[in-house]
Amino acid sequence: MNKISMKSLPIKIKAGLVSFAIVGVAAxxxxxxxxxxxxxxxxxxxxxxxADFEAEKFRLYVGYSxxxxxxxxxxxxTIVDDTGxxxxxxxxxxxxxxxxxxNWAITANINYVEHFRNIxxxxxxxxxxxxxxxxxxxxxxxxxxxxPFEFNQxxxxxxxxxxxxxxxxxxxxxxxxDLQPGQGSNGYSFWAHYARSFSQKADWLxxxxxxxxxxxxxSRGYSYEQELSIASGVSYSSDANWSARLxxxxxxxxxxxxxxxxxxxxxxxxxxxSPSFSYALNEKHSLGGSVRIPLSRDLExxxxxTTKQLFSVYYAYQW
Amino acid sequence: xxxxxxxxxxxxxxxxxxCGGGSSDSSSPPPxxxxxxxxxxxxxxxxxxxxxxxxxxxxxxxxxxxDTNLVNDELVIGVKIxxxxxxxxxxxxxxxxxxxxxxxxxHLTVSYCPxxxxxxxxxxxxxxxxxxxxxxxxxxxxxxILYDRETDSNWSQMLNQAVxxxxxxxxxxxxxxxxxxxxxWLAAYPDTQVLSRQTGFxxxxxxxxYGSYRTDSNLLFSVANTDDRLxxxxxxxxxxxxxxxxxxxxEDFPTGVNVIQEEANGFEYVVVGSSxxxxxxxxxxxxxxxxxxxxxxxxxxxxxxxxxxEGNQWNIFGEAVxxxxxxxxxxxxxxxxAFWFAWVAFxxxxxxxxx
Numbered sequence: 001m002n003k004i005s006m007k008s009l010p011i012k013i014k015a016g017l018v019s020f021a022i023v024g025v026a027a028x029x030x031x032x033x034x035x036x037x038x039x040x041x042x043x044x045x046x047x048x049x050x051a052d053f054e055a056e057k058f059r060l061y062v063g064y065s066x067x068x069x070x071x072x073x074x075x076x077x078t079i080v081d082d083t084g085x086x087x088x089x090x091x092x093x094x095x096x097x098x099x100x101x102x103n104w105a106i107t108a109n110i111n112y113v114e115h116f117r118n119i120x121x122x123x124x125x126x127x128x129x130x131x132x133x134x135x136x137x138x139x140x141x142x143x144x145x146x147x148p149f150e151f152n153q154x155x156x157x158x159x160x161x162x163x164x165x166x167x168x169x170x171x172x173x174x175x176x177x178d179l180q181p182g183q184g185s186n187g188y189s190f191w192a193h194y195a196r197s198f199s200q201k202a203d204w205l206x207x208x209x210x211x212x213x214x215x216x217x218x219s220r221g222y223s224y225e226q227e228l229s230i231a232s233g234v235s236y237s238s239d240a241n242w243s244a245r246l247x248x249x250x251x252x253x254x255x256x257x258x259x260x261x262x263x264x265x266x267x268x269x270x271x272x273x274s275p276s277f278s279y280a281l282n283e284k285h286s287l288g289g290s291v292r293i294p295l296s297r298d299l300e301x302x303x304x305x306t307t308k309q310l311f312s313v314y315y316a317y318q319w
Numbered sequence: 320x321x322x323x324x325x326x327x328x329x330x331x332x333x334x335x336x337x338c339g340g341g342s343s344d345s346s347s348p349p350p351x352x353x354x355x356x357x358x359x360x361x362x363x364x365x366x367x368x369x370x371x372x373x374x375x376x377x378x379x380x381x382x383x384x385x386d387t388n389l390v391n392d393e394l395v396i397g398v399k400i401x402x403x404x405x406x407x408x409x410x411x412x413x414x415x416x417x418x419x420x421x422x423x424x425x426h427l428t429v430s431y432c433p434x435x436x437x438x439x440x441x442x443x444x445x446x447x448x449x450x451x452x453x454x455x456x457x458x459x460x461x462x463x464i465l466y467d468r469e470t471d472s473n474w475s476q477m478l479n480q481a482v483x484x485x486x487x488x489x490x491x492x493x494x495x496x497x498x499x500x501x502x503x504w505l506a507a508y509p510d511t512q513v514l515s516r517q518t519g520f521x522x523x524x525x526x527x528x529y530g531s532y533r534t535d536s537n538l539l540f541s542v543a544n545t546d547d548r549l550x551x552x553x554x555x556x557x558x559x560x561x562x563x564x565x566x567x568x569x570e571d572f573p574t575g576v577n578v579i580q581e582e583a584n585g586f587e588y589v590v591v592g593s594s595x596x597x598x599x600x601x602x603x604x605x606x607x608x609x610x611x612x613x614x615x616x617x618x619x620x621x622x623x624x625x626x627x628x629e630g631n632q633w634n635i636f637g638e639a640v641x642x643x644x645x646x647x648x649x650x651x652x653x654x655x656x657a658f659w660f661a662w663v664a665f666x667x668x669x670x671x672x673x674x
Contacts, residue, residue, distance in 0.1 A: 072521075079521045083374050121371040122453065122468075172360045173457065176367040221541070261537035264530035302528045 049209075050140035050157035050191045053097050053105035054318075061095040063314035071308040076298050084120025087305055089113060091133075091312075103143060109136040110164070113181040131166030131181035140191065148200040157191035167218060177222045177256075184218030207247075208232045217257075225254035225267075231274070241280040248295075249274055255300050265301030270294065272307075289313040357482040358459055358475065364540055366458045370466070373454040374520055375417035381405065381512035384505055389513070391502035394597070396431055396438040397511075398422075398496055399636050404508040406501070407431070411514055412438075413529075414522045416463055418514060419451040426450035427494065430476050432463035433529060434539060435661035436554060439476055442492040443467065460542045460664035477655060477665050497635050498656045500597040507622035507635060542664035548671060551660040556599035557669060558654045562586040565670040566662055569599045572674070576616040576624050579672070580604055588652040589614050591624050591635065599656060602637045602649035 053059065067089040072081040093111040100106060111133040118126025140157035144150060165182010168174050177183070195207040209231045215224040233247030248271065255267035273295050278288030292310040299306065356363065389395070395406040400422035407418060412431035419428050428451065431438045443450035447469035455466040455473050463476045472484025479491040497504075504511060516524050527533065536551055549555070555566040562584035572592035579590040592599040605611045612627040622634040623641075631642030637649035655662070662669060 074523060082520045083372060085369075085372065117369050119369055119371040119374075121374055124370060127369065170365065172354060173363050173365055176365045178367070179365075258539060259541065261539065262530070263539060264528065264532065301530060302523060302526045 049193070050105075050107075050138060051142050051145065051153060051155035051193050051195070053099035053107075053140070053142075055099045055102040057099050057318055059097045059316060059318045061093070061097075061314050061316045063091075063093045063095075063312055065089075065091045065093070065310065065312035067091070067310045068308040069305050071294070071306050073297060073299055073304055073306050074302060076296065079303075081305075085305065086116065086118040086120070086126065088116045090116075102145075103141060105140050105142070107136075107138045107140065109138075110134075113165075115175075115179045115181070117179060127170070127175065127179070129166075129169035129175055129179050129181060131169060132164060134165040134182045135162040136160070136189075137162065138189070138191070142193075146195060146197050146202050146205070148202070151197045151202075153193070153195040153197075155191070155193040157189075157193075159189040159191065161187035161189065161213070161215070163218075174220075177218070177220075177224075183215060183224055184220070185216040185223065187213060187215040187224075189213040203237050205235045205237075206233075207235065221259040223257045225256055227251060227253035233274075243278050243280075245274075245276045245290075247274045247276075248272070249292075265299075265304050267301075268297060268299030268304065270297045270306070284318050286316045287314070288316070353484060355483065355487065357480065357487055358478070359543075362459060362543055363464070364458050366456050366540070368454075368456055370456045371453050372456055373414070373416050375419060375451070375453045376411075376415050376514075376518050376520075377419050377451060378519060379418050379420045380515040380517045382515045384509065384511060384513060386515075387513045389501045391500065392597075393501045394498060395501050395504050395513075396429060396440075396496050396498050397504045397508070397635075398427075398429060398440055398494070399508075399638075400425065400427070400494075404511040406504050406508075406511050406513045407438075408501070408514060408524075409433070410524050410527075411516060411518065413527060414524065415518065415520070416454050417452055417465060428452045428465075429496070430463060430465060432461075432476055434458070434532070435460070435462045435477065435664075436533075436552075436658040437462065437477055437655050437661060438496050438498050439479070439491075439655075440494040440496045441479075442494060444469065444486065444489065444492075458540055460661065461538060461540045462661060462665070477657070477661070493651070495600075495636050495651055497598065497600055499635075503596045503598055503621065538660060542660060544664050544667040545660065546663040546667065549659040551658065553659040554656060555659050555662055556590065556592065556601060556654055556656050557662040557666065558588060558590070558601050558652050559666045559669075560586050560653055563588075563670075564666045564668070565672060566659070567592055567599055567672045568674075569597065569656070570594050571672075572599065575618050578614045578616045578625050580614055586652075587611060589625070589649075591616070596621075598635065600635060600637070601652040601654045603652050604649075606647070607650070 069087045070085050072079050091111045091113050095109040097105060097107040113133045114130040116126060116128045136159055138157045138159035140155055142155035144152060144154050146153040163184060163186050167180045167182045167184030169180055190212045192210045195205050198204050211229050214226045217223040229249060229251040231247045231249040235245040237243040251270045253267050256263045273293040274290060276290030278286055280286045290312055294307050297306060389408055394409040398405045403422060407429050413433045416432060417428060417430050426443050428441045428443060449468040451468050452465040453468055455464045457464040459475050465474045465476060470485040472481045472486040474481045479493060481487050481489040534552055554569045556569060557566045563586050567590055572594040574595040576593050581588060587604045588601055589604040590601045614625045614627050617623050617626050623632045624635050625633050629643060631639045631644045634640050639645050639647045
């Protein structure tokens with residue numbers, strides 16, 4: 001495939017590619033993480049960017065993420081885990097986005113999730129669960145997008161989390177909720193997005209994204225309750241078809257409940273650094289990846305396992 | 320374009336295959352369980368941490384009282400093996416639930432379930448090569464299910480029985496434990512050894528891992544039976560036999576040592592309790608030779624707590640330490656100190672002793 005040079009393209013295509021790169025990177029929706037438990041500080045909202053669409057265009061993201069949730073934390077302090085715990089979640093995800101028109105879009109996300117848990121104190125092979133996770137459908141409205149003549153961008157979204165996930169792995173004794181592919185409950189969410197460019201070229205952007213989620217109880221009376229996350233940072237789109245995004249994300253999650261009783265050692269606040277990168281092969285295909293680097297956390301209770309490392313990669317196709 | 324279509328087709332096929340693979344056979348049953356249980360398996364739950372996610376203490380270190388920093392009203396589990404006594408603080412067992420240790424050449428396992436407030440002392444099966452237990456990560460009526468490391472069988476603490484696995488149906492061989500405040504235990508046994516915080520694990524033993532659970536009105540897991548006659552977390556001494564299901568609320572005992580001697584449907588027992596000493600234990604009052612003793616309390620002479628009509632003096636472990644029967648032991652009446660909700664979960668509609 002011949003490498004595309006931005007300088008040689010007609011301006012319409014340049015503008016289109018710039019727009020694609022802007023929203024594609026500002027989205028960070030390439031982090032196709034588990035659309036299931038929001039344990040360990042991983043927000044379910046990472047999968048979706050509500051401003052990332054073009055009128056009457058489909059965009060399909062296929063991604064993989066690996067999440068190691070084996071860091072043991074006492075409130076804010078990391079402590080040595082002497083149980084030799086392995087705890088990972090791998091996710092294969094699909095996100096399909098369609099621009100109904102220039103202002104409205106609909107997005108659907110579903111994942112295949114595999115959890116694994118093992119304690120090296122015993123000599124067992126560990127426990128694993130796998131299956132389809134819950135489905136997220138988001139309707140977004142972007143009244144204003146960045147163009148060479150408009151430097152501000154706004155978007156809002158409302159979403160439904162639909163209980164499509166498998167929630168009874170481990171039968172006859174189902175695993176605990178954090179080891180299930182799905183939460184077993186429905187929920188709803190709200191998004192808000194703002195971005196600003198600093199030139200007509202719009203190579204640099206500043207952005208703020210907010211997301212609020214609320215979850216119902218599942219059939220075992222368990223609920224992930226509510227969480228709020230705000231991400232802010234900058235992105236850069238180069239003339240050489242690559243883009244980069246740096247974000248700081250703050251997230252606060254309520255303690256989980258069972259039969260309306262608060263469960264100890266759940267919930268808390270996290271601050272993470274999330275760099276991501278994407279490369280447009282051409283105007284239809286792109287690749288990208290991201291990592292999440294925990295910076296600090298203040299967790300409820302006395303002891304929790306949380307993110308040690310998280311990375312994801314994706315392929316996107318637009319038509 | 321054809322390449323893209325082919326790629327997309329492959330992606331779709333992968334997803335379809337993944338969806339088909341995400342079925343009930345995509346994960347194997349937990350390796351430690353067979354499918355046969357003596358208890359309703361639908362009422363067994365995964366507590367969350369996983370097998371050994373709460374690590375048992377396998378190499379306990381003991382220290383003298385002078386080296387500890389226990390506070391007076393902190394609860395400990397007291398154990399007496401021969402002439403040596405040991406105290407296992409709740410503050411440590413809240414985080415580990417099990418301590419395997421040896422005393423006088425005997426392998427022993429102390430267990431404490433912080434969710435049900437129950438403690439126990441077992442002697443592992445004699446023919447086992449590995450005579451230790453671990454925390455299975457499973458719960459029944461919120462109560463700890465242990466697993467033995469010899470056969471991987473699962474044991475219900477409050478049922479004192481293996482309820483799953485190769486040893487299913489085997490009864491635990493119990494030894495006596497006394498749960499009381501540290502100051503009471505120290506007064507009774509000043510030469511006691513105390514489980515040290517040098518457990519080999521990194522835990523903040525000054526902290527309680529379950530928030531307000533000890534005193535609030537919430538349960539973390541559902542139970543089979545409920546009863547609102549008492550607050551959920553009221554600590555009770557519960558006695559359960561085929562003839563009797565009765566609880567004594569520990570904080571309702573008068574101050575000082577109290578002795579309550581009763582008979583129910585032919586079952587004769589004596590309860591020793593004290594609210595200020597935070598102590599309650601129960602024994603059978605008829606000896607193996609058929610003698611039915613009559614007991615009265617002994618004050619301010621721990622560990623001696625009662626005297627009988629023959630002139631024998633008995634300590635909190637039911638051992639005759641003075642008198643013509645010196646060296647003899649009273650049999651335990653089957654009992655637990657537990658949170659009220661846990662007792663009724665296992666043994667519903669008990670009689671509540673009226674003081």
